[in-house]
Amino acid sequence: MIQYVSIVLMLIGIYGLLIDRNIIKIIVALNIFEVGLNIFIVSVGFVSGGVAPILTSVNSNSALIYVDPLPQALVLTSIVIGLGTTALALAIARKMYNAYNSLDLDEIGGMDND
Amino acid sequence: MMYIAYFFLILGAFFYAIGGLGVYRMPDVYNRSQAGTKATTLGTLALLIGIAIINPSWIPKLLIIVVFIAITNPIGSSVLVRSAYLKGAKQYEGTNIDELKEYYNKEDANHETN
Amino acid sequence: MTNPVLLIVVPLLLAFLSVALKNNKKQLLFIAAVFNVVGVFIIENGSYVIGGFRAPYGINLNLDAYSHLAVLVINILFLLIITMSNEKTKEFSTVLLVALAGLNGMLLTGDLFNLFVFLEIVSITGYILSTESKKYKYSFNYLILGTIGSGLYLFGLIILYAIFGSLNMADISFKMLSYDTGKLVVPIFLMFIGLAVEAKLIPFNGWVRGVYGNANSLIGSLFASVYAGTILFVFGRVFGQVLVLSEYLVAVFVAIGVITLIAGEVAAFSKNKIREILLFSSIAQSGLVALLFVTGLIFPTVLQLLNNIITKAVMFTIAGKISDDADTDEADKLKGIFANNKIIGVSFTVSALSLIGLPLFYGFYSKINLLLGLFSKINYFVAAFILLATIIEGAYFIRLLVKLWTPGEEGKESNIKFVTDRKVEFDFNKKVIAFMLSLIILLAGISPSLVKTNLFAMNKLLNEENPSYMFELKGGM
Amino acid sequence: MKKNISSFLIIWITWILLTGININELIVGFIVSALLSYVISNLIDYEFSFNSIPKIIKFLVVYIPVFLFELIKANLDVAYRVLSPSMPINPGFVRIPTKIKSEYGRLTLANSITLTPGTLTVDVSEDSVYIHWIDVKGNNNEDYQKNVSASFEKILGGIFN
Amino acid sequence: MINTLVFLLIGIGVFFAFLRLVIGPSSFDRVLSLDIINIIVTGTLVFVGFIFNNELYLDIAIVYAILSFIETVVFARYLEGSI
Amino acid sequence: MDFNALILFMVFSAVLSYLVSKSNIKLGAYSTILFSLISLIILFLGRNNIGNEFSLLYMNFRVTAIGWYFSLIMILIYSMTAFFNPYWMEKILYPSSYNFLYLFSLAATVGLFFAADLITLFIFWEVVVWSSTFIVPLGKSRKAAVVYFTISSIGSMATLFAIMFVYSKSGTFDINEAFKFLASEPLTATFVFFTFITAGLTKIGIFPFHIWLPLAHGNAPHTFSPVLSGGLVKMGAFIAYLSVGILPAYKAFSTSMTIMGIPFQIYLLMVLGAISIVVGTLMAIKQDDVKKLIAYSSVANGGYILIGILMMDQVTFAGSLMHIFNHAIASAAAFLTIAAIAHRTKTTKISELGGMIHKMPVSYVVYLISIISLAGIPPMGGFVSKWLIVQGLASKGLIFIAFAAFFGSIGSFLYVFRPLAGLFLGQLAPKYENIKPSTLVMKIPMVILASMSVFFGIFPKYLLETIGEIQTSIGIDPIMINGDTITTINGVLNTNKVAAIFGFGFVISLMIFLVLPKSRKVGLMDTYTSAEFIYTPELYHYANSFYAPFERLYKNHPSVEKFLGKFAVKTEELGILVNSLFFSHKPSVTVLWVMAIATLIFLGGVDI
Amino acid sequence: MKRIAVIILLGVLGFFIFSGIYSNEAFTEFGNVDLNNRVSNKFITKSVTDENDIVEFGKSSNLETGSANYVTSIVVNYRSFDTLGEVTVLFISSLGVALLLGTLGGKLTHKYRANFILRVGAKTIFPLIALTGIYIFIHGHLTPGGGFPGGSMIASAVLLLYLADENFRAKMSSFKLAESFAGSLYVLIGIFGLLTSGYFLNNFMNTGVIGDLFSAGIIPIVYVLVGLKVGSELTGIITDFLKVEVDE
Numbered sequence A: 001m002i003q004y005v006s007i008v009l010m011l012i013g014i015y016g017l018l019i020d021r022n023i024i025k026i027i028v029a030l031n032i033f034e035v036g037l038n039i040f041i042v043s044v045g046f047v048s049g050g051v052a053p054i055l056t057s058v059n060s061n062s063a064l065i066y067v068d069p070l071p072q073a074l075v076l077t078s079i080v081i082g083l084g085t086t087a088l089a090l091a092i093a094r095k096m097y098n099a100y101n102s103l104d105l106d107e108i109g110g111m112d113n114d
Numbered sequence B: 001m002m003y004i005a006y007f008f009l010i011l012g013a014f015f016y017a018i019g020g021l022g023v024y025r026m027p028d029v030y031n032r033s034q035a036g037t038k039a040t041t042l043g044t045l046a047l048l049i050g051i052a053i054i055n056p057s058w059i060p061k062l063l064i065i066v067v068f069i070a071i072t073n074p075i076g077s078s079v080l081v082r083s084a085y086l087k088g089a090k091q092y093e094g095t096n097i098d099e100l101k102e103y104y105n106k107e108d109a110n111h112e113t114n
Numbered sequence C: 001m002t003n004p005v006l007l008i009v010v011p012l013l014l015a016f017l018s019v020a021l022k023n024n025k026k027q028l029l030f031i032a033a034v035f036n037v038v039g040v041f042i043i044e045n046g047s048y049v050i051g052g053f054r055a056p057y058g059i060n061l062n063l064d065a066y067s068h069l070a071v072l073v074i075n076i077l078f079l080l081i082i083t084m085s086n087e088k089t090k091e092f093s094t095v096l097l098v099a100l101a102g103l104n105g106m107l108l109t110g111d112l113f114n115l116f117v118f119l120e121i122v123s124i125t126g127y128i129l130s131t132e133s134k135k136y137k138y139s140f141n142y143l144i145l146g147t148i149g150s151g152l153y154l155f156g157l158i159i160l161y162a163i164f165g166s167l168n169m170a171d172i173s174f175k176m177l178s179y180d181t182g183k184l185v186v187p188i189f190l191m192f193i194g195l196a197v198e199a200k201l202i203p204f205n206g207w208v209r210g211v212y213g214n215a216n217s218l219i220g221s222l223f224a225s226v227y228a229g230t231i232l233f234v235f236g237r238v239f240g241q242v243l244v245l246s247e248y249l250v251a252v253f254v255a256i257g258v259i260t261l262i263a264g265e266v267a268a269f270s271k272n273k274i275r276e277i278l279l280f281s282s283i284a285q286s287g288l289v290a291l292l293f294v295t296g297l298i299f300p301t302v303l304q305l306l307n308n309i310i311t312k313a314v315m316f317t318i319a320g321k322i323s324d325d326a327d328t329d330e331a332d333k334l335k336g337i338f339a340n341n342k343i344i345g346v347s348f349t350v351s352a353l354s355l356i357g358l359p360l361f362y363g364f365y366s367k368i369n370l371l372l373g374l375f376s377k378i379n380y381f382v383a384a385f386i387l388l389a390t391i392i393e394g395a396y397f398i399r400l401l402v403k404l405w406t407p408g409e410e411g412k413e414s415n416i417k418f419v420t421d422r423k424v425e426f427d428f429n430k431k432v433i434a435f436m437l438s439l440i441i442l443l444a445g446i447s448p449s450l451v452k453t454n455l456f457a458m459n460k461l462l463n464e465e466n467p468s469y470m471f472e473l474k475g476g477m
Numbered sequence D: 001m002k003k004n005i006s007s008f009l010i011i012w013i014t015w016i017l018l019t020g021i022n023i024n025e026l027i028v029g030f031i032v033s034a035l036l037s038y039v040i041s042n043l044i045d046y047e048f049s050f051n052s053i054p055k056i057i058k059f060l061v062v063y064i065p066v067f068l069f070e071l072i073k074a075n076l077d078v079a080y081r082v083l084s085p086s087m088p089i090n091p092g093f094v095r096i097p098t099k100i101k102s103e104y105g106r107l108t109l110a111n112s113i114t115l116t117p118g119t120l121t122v123d124v125s126e127d128s129v130y131i132h133w134i135d136v137k138g139n140n141n142e143d144y145q146k147n148v149s150a151s152f153e154k155i156l157g158g159i160f161n
Numbered sequence E: 001m002i003n004t005l006v007f008l009l010i011g012i013g014v015f016f017a018f019l020r021l022v023i024g025p026s027s028f029d030r031v032l033s034l035d036i037i038n039i040i041v042t043g044t045l046v047f048v049g050f051i052f053n054n055e056l057y058l059d060i061a062i063v064y065a066i067l068s069f070i071e072t073v074v075f076a077r078y079l080e081g082s083i
Numbered sequence F: 001m002d003f004n005a006l007i008l009f010m011v012f013s014a015v016l017s018y019l020v021s022k023s024n025i026k027l028g029a030y031s032t033i034l035f036s037l038i039s040l041i042i043l044f045l046g047r048n049n050i051g052n053e054f055s056l057l058y059m060n061f062r063v064t065a066i067g068w069y070f071s072l073i074m075i076l077i078y079s080m081t082a083f084f085n086p087y088w089m090e091k092i093l094y095p096s097s098y099n100f101l102y103l104f105s106l107a108a109t110v111g112l113f114f115a116a117d118l119i120t121l122f123i124f125w126e127v128v129v130w131s132s133t134f135i136v137p138l139g140k141s142r143k144a145a146v147v148y149f150t151i152s153s154i155g156s157m158a159t160l161f162a163i164m165f166v167y168s169k170s171g172t173f174d175i176n177e178a179f180k181f182l183a184s185e186p187l188t189a190t191f192v193f194f195t196f197i198t199a200g201l202t203k204i205g206i207f208p209f210h211i212w213l214p215l216a217h218g219n220a221p222h223t224f225s226p227v228l229s230g231g232l233v234k235m236g237a238f239i240a241y242l243s244v245g246i247l248p249a250y251k252a253f254s255t256s257m258t259i260m261g262i263p264f265q266i267y268l269l270m271v272l273g274a275i276s277i278v279v280g281t282l283m284a285i286k287q288d289d290v291k292k293l294i295a296y297s298s299v300a301n302g303g304y305i306l307i308g309i310l311m312m313d314q315v316t317f318a319g320s321l322m323h324i325f326n327h328a329i330a331s332a333a334a335f336l337t338i339a340a341i342a343h344r345t346k347t348t349k350i351s352e353l354g355g356m357i358h359k360m361p362v363s364y365v366v367y368l369i370s371i372i373s374l375a376g377i378p379p380m381g382g383f384v385s386k387w388l389i390v391q392g393l394a395s396k397g398l399i400f401i402a403f404a405a406f407f408g409s410i411g412s413f414l415y416v417f418r419p420l421a422g423l424f425l426g427q428l429a430p431k432y433e434n435i436k437p438s439t440l441v442m443k444i445p446m447v448i449l450a451s452m453s454v455f456f457g458i459f460p461k462y463l464l465e466t467i468g469e470i471q472t473s474i475g476i477d478p479i480m481i482n483g484d485t486i487t488t489i490n491g492v493l494n495t496n497k498v499a500a501i502f503g504f505g506f507v508i509s510l511m512i513f514l515v516l517p518k519s520r521k522v523g524l525m526d527t528y529t530s531a532e533f534i535y536t537p538e539l540y541h542y543a544n545s546f547y548a549p550f551e552r553l554y555k556n557h558p559s560v561e562k563f564l565g566k567f568a569v570k571t572e573e574l575g576i577l578v579n580s581l582f583f584s585h586k587p588s589v590t591v592l593w594v595m596a597i598a599t600l601i602f603l604g605g606v607d608i
Numbered sequence G: 001m002k003r004i005a006v007i008i009l010l011g012v013l014g015f016f017i018f019s020g021i022y023s024n025e026a027f028t029e030f031g032n033v034d035l036n037n038r039v040s041n042k043f044i045t046k047s048v049t050d051e052n053d054i055v056e057f058g059k060s061s062n063l064e065t066g067s068a069n070y071v072t073s074i075v076v077n078y079r080s081f082d083t084l085g086e087v088t089v090l091f092i093s094s095l096g097v098a099l100l101l102g103t104l105g106g107k108l109t110h111k112y113r114a115n116f117i118l119r120v121g122a123k124t125i126f127p128l129i130a131l132t133g134i135y136i137f138i139h140g141h142l143t144p145g146g147g148f149p150g151g152s153m154i155a156s157a158v159l160l161l162y163l164a165d166e167n168f169r170a171k172m173s174s175f176k177l178a179e180s181f182a183g184s185l186y187v188l189i190g191i192f193g194l195l196t197s198g199y200f201l202n203n204f205m206n207t208g209v210i211g212d213l214f215s216a217g218i219i220p221i222v223y224v225l226v227g228l229k230v231g232s233e234l235t236g237i238i239t240d241f242l243k244v245e246v247d248e
């Protein structure tokens, strides 16, 4: 179920990319896509009945069933990378707004056409 | 002892419910904020007390959470309500007195910086 | 000290340091580039485990002859390009240091997820470098496409992980051998999209025109040469060596490659601006290289890839410098520009002729080899398409060269005094290195045995023991 | 220096609350707290005045119970208003004068007002607290103050001034 | 049993706050309801940790509380036009 | 001297010439004369090298009789034309590079003719193409260079495909070995035959590849047009020879349908040759620019040559080989006279010239001889070779082809006469009153080439003997010559008698010309109308609309140029389409493509 | 119309993605994963280089990686090279933001000055948030957390200060220095491992008893560095975004 949801979320992000002309909305759409992807990554590591992959005084040995920790590590990387690109995208968006005085890609397209 | 704990747990949850309901039912953003903030603060307090009773070893961290919520919750509401006020969010029709307006209109109040 | 990880981490260390040592950024960049060039000659082939955890559990670097050749070429070109456009490196020194680290990481890593990380690093440096032109809408486009592309790559990779339980290239490759790869169309194609965006394959490459078309001498040549080379080497690694492709996907990728090749050449044909001609030519070359890799030809593809990136390094540097100085790169406004810059003109010409694949230039050697390869695989149609592309390529490059060499109006006797009034002056670095590279192209063309003996030393690389179609020039009869 | 030490102590105590008592944690916490309090003093104008134990004790012993009582009262009030079908309200924005000078005193006052029945602090000035009041009772600011914050004002004034 | 009741009540609170989040009408209403939901979630995290007998949830709750506070402030300052 | 030394010498002479030019341009130009003449002598004296094999770098060579023959013609043309180089140095953009490319392309042609393997052949072929491509735009036209290169590329890529294909089947590049297996595989042979010969067709300028000739010949530097037309075109003939001589075409096609005994594959190309004759002739007639006119005549003559080579028999083949020589020297000489005129007048347009006979009588005579030879009119060499070709065709009953050849001969009268009248005869334009005759150095090659045309027209046996040896070397019965009488199945030609008759006629007409009274001279632009000033006196030049009624006949003729022009436009439009479809600054465009393609591919590759 | 077409396209695409994924038997249904088929299997028992049957909290000691948090053991040990890359991504992104926005010199002026409550509240709460951040990255091997969330906490604490006081300016030079120092040290630790054991980023320190603070070798050190670095970088990004254009 969660996997279906995550893929649908990715598609929603792509949908946003396809129909939005506003730069900020496109960035948001991209983030929705990434969220969907990240959920998918985590979902791939889920094990029914598995516990969070941290040894504690309660879950104290490796013989227990744990969920796959690797996708969780990967998703951490994915999130950070997404954060970095989003920051950069926003910075570019701001420069675009300064340069073209618009956030609408259709409007911007008409300017400095080369 | 357990029953006291349960009482607190249910009390906390009850105030969460009241908080949510209050946010839903109150007439304007200011009143909603009032209801939500108070109820959830107390709700958290009660809930955590309940848990602390059953699980005394958790008390230090629970204490941090409680203190933190008690400080930040009202601050957050204040900041939000002030923004709403400054932006002229709709007030309940029966709101008669407004001494804040005078304060913000005073020149030296220096709230609007540009 | 022969661990290739240093090629990645030393530039990275210097990148971090460069934030503190603001005033010596340029020197740090140069030091790193030289370090890596020296390093590529010292490192020894092998699998290098990081952190001490054996593959497939830990990440390992895979320095076989293939990646060795790749890092060799890429690092040398990187050094040459930053030296050629030395005057432009200051602002981007740290970015370039990170890029150098990332490029080496992409080439060396033996782990598909680690590849994703390095791909992102390199892409982000690309986005940043692309903003130099101040045409932000193109950078934005590049960023969005790059991100969605690598997102899809990751999506595909995670599916593979769920199926094979591993991220290690060799491990996955091995496990795929006993798997019905016909069922892996979705994950592999998703990964393909990710690399195809960066590798400039049609229709995944919408960003290329805006970004390449406005790049200056430094950034254009870096993109077209070092970045493009790296991504194609990686493409060859992933889709030519690691992933086992079903017949269906091979057909699909070859079709995409052919379409890219022809569409790229046709688009280049319709252009007048130098950088646009070059960028479409790059697109076409990417299509060519990608399809050859997918066809299973490693050796001749690498030869062709080298041809592309060495020549593009020269040509994009020159084109970028021209448009930096003359404020235009429209060939029609730059007629006869080489009359005053003969050394540069000769370098550009040699590069272009090599790219077309004319004899006496290195490109001929690679073209013959790839044709031999294709014919040995009975791939006549692809060969025919490549030759068709060569005709178009020849037409527009000759048209460009003739314009840039001969001033004056069409139909009038040329005379030197009609040279364009646009002042373009090339500095010493550019002249020397561009000329040196064109000399290498020429030498390698006249005496391919030079290339052959050197490449045969690393032949095992190419996972083809003594390729049967190797163009043995002497006694080729 | 005094400021640094007090902030250091507060931070260290917080650390201990977070980690529990353990020799390694204490050492690490000590280092962290020292560094952090140093950095904070550089980063912000950190006016710290919790520098006497009696004040803190007074705060805990006297103020907290009053506050808790008010908080419970407030919530019963909220519960009533939320659940009652007809809500008798007479909202308004009013000014409550205060004599507390300390920043932390005024902050505590403001927060306390927010958490007590029917009132919510919107802004604080040098000498007043501006609140939103669901059911305004009284005719002038002194009335308001008496109805809203008199008990807090008294205790907090004792602690912070 | 107790747990179910607790979850039920929490659910009611979140549900109505969420309704407000959806219907608004102003952005301030939405941010407010989000803030309320966040606080409820914080408490719920602690409660879940209590049920799983896993102290690690407390750390998560602390972080969550901090981030939700900052989120509220950011939204408020954004909505008033200060950033 | 060994020929590997010859090739090395030629390459180094190119480099040397470049270096000399860098210090002194004039000296560099003279060095091209010297070096090409030395090469010519070495080649001529080194005939004993025939049969030798040698290697350079990775290239393999084998000296054959026919290769030697072609090389000789090529070096002859280059060395004769080189005499003009010194006069063009200051008019050419990059004189040093010109000298280098001039000698370098010559070296490459010799390498081509001596190639022992297909790769070597292809390498030299392409080297000639690109080195000569870069000479063309040093003249007037960039477009010409592009068209020249592109059409050449079409040919060479097709040929490369054939080479690779043959290699992949036979495992060898050796020219003599590679094609052998085709003898028993008619279908494969047909494919290889057509692809391999394409480069040759483009170079000869066979319809529909002929369009580059007028462009390139017409716009190349005046000193290079002779080489292009007289020399380089002949490389195509060499490829054609390889395609029927070495590639066992007749053997492979022995089971094919035949037309008058010729396999249809070969006949098809002969038809193309015939069309080239007709098209070349027709187009030559309407040219105003002499250089273009001669270029079209080259197209027509290329048709003859191709047809002759394709026959691979005793008479026609010999005629063709002879025509290669005759056409080379005649067309080179004709272009040289144009160059000589252009050197003084700066133009090559008939409508801007006239009366040059008064200023450049030697050029006039040379031009007259050459163009007569080109047209295949007795008593010049061109007549003999064309006669042989027509004889050969007629003997095989190839009436259609023979008719085209005949048509070409008639048409050539028309195009010969036009420049003759327009350029040399008639009135001298006032602005050329004071021009000087061509220099002595220029006269040398012109006179030598013209003399050769006459000499081999009267005494063809010296040439035909060599050709006979070539025929013997490749297993064809040599042509029969007895003194100055050539005997074919259908007829006998005694060139001496023919020459005597024409000589007699010439003397008679000269006497009539001298005896009869001359008309009064009026200045060429001395044109008055009733008190109105004429703004465009050129229109009143009598050479204007010389063949007006004729030109009207094919005003809207279908043309390959137009077709290719449209093709180029379509390619450009396709490029623009590619651009607008795929390259947008909006990510949505690309993402849409990605998703659509992905959907399509999953549709085909995912099991549901 | 366009929207409907896009939705249909994506619907079809989604359908094929589902089919394409789930047609693989090896792609088990959600939750039915058998870790024995995955490399993670050995991460759980910490037996990539050692052989362990079972790892017990508070008992097992000197394991190949001492982190009680399995995710952390992957992030900072088994796949620490990824993490170095991840740090680099953030580093380069913040650098990019600085290159783009750093030229903007103006200071953000809040439209409304922060009210008293926020001003004082932020100062009060700041140390707590920062401390929590530090706590998180120091305990990354014991609790869910680590360098990245810890660093983000620190940066968000700074953000709070920005929101509360328009006169507040983070001393970017110090942050830059911290960033540079932390990054360089991370690499140098890796190189130290390479020099001592032949493996880059080798965990060259002893690992104690699993569950102790000092139990994970270089993990806490790396996480402190990562935390500092991430904190500085995010602070830099925030600072750059709060700049405004100066009219020229």
Ligand code: NA
Pocket (backbone or CB within 6 Å): C119, C120, C123, C124, C145, C146, C147, C149, C150
């Ligand atoms: Na990317």
Ligand code: NA
Pocket (backbone or CB within 6 Å): C126, C198, C199, C223, C227, C228, C231
């Ligand atoms: Na790229």
